[in-house]
Amino acid sequence: MIELPKLRFHDLRHTYAVASIQAGDDFKTISENMGHHSVAFTMDTYAHVTDAMRKKSSQNMERFYNGLSV
Template sequence: MLHRVLKRAGLPKVRFHDLRHTFATLALQNGVDIKTVSGMLGHYSAGFTLDTYTHVTTSAKREAANTMGGILSGALR
């Protein structure tokens, strides 16, 4: 049924799992807490969700570096 809906909408063919993966990744990247996402996906643990659906992105690395830079520069004053 998913493929029929996508075809009628003129969208590319994707698997249901691809939509699930996109949902989880976007939710986590936009601040939805891991326990909530894990529960919505029906996972047995938040650790499984983290291992499966999170990816270290360039922007996440940059944000972490900026955060640590701010912490360390404050600590050196």
């Protein structure tokens, strides 16, 4: 018998939302796909993902600027 982790329906929704954000989908589309009442709700719920993406972007830009020759 295959042992699988116990997943709730909302775990799958969360995985979908995070993957969509990381793939670059816009929040309006994600919000509509998930049936949320507003884009603000989607953004508030998944802000931790965008914060991590902002930090990674900042690190990427720092590496870029450090690599420039003046």
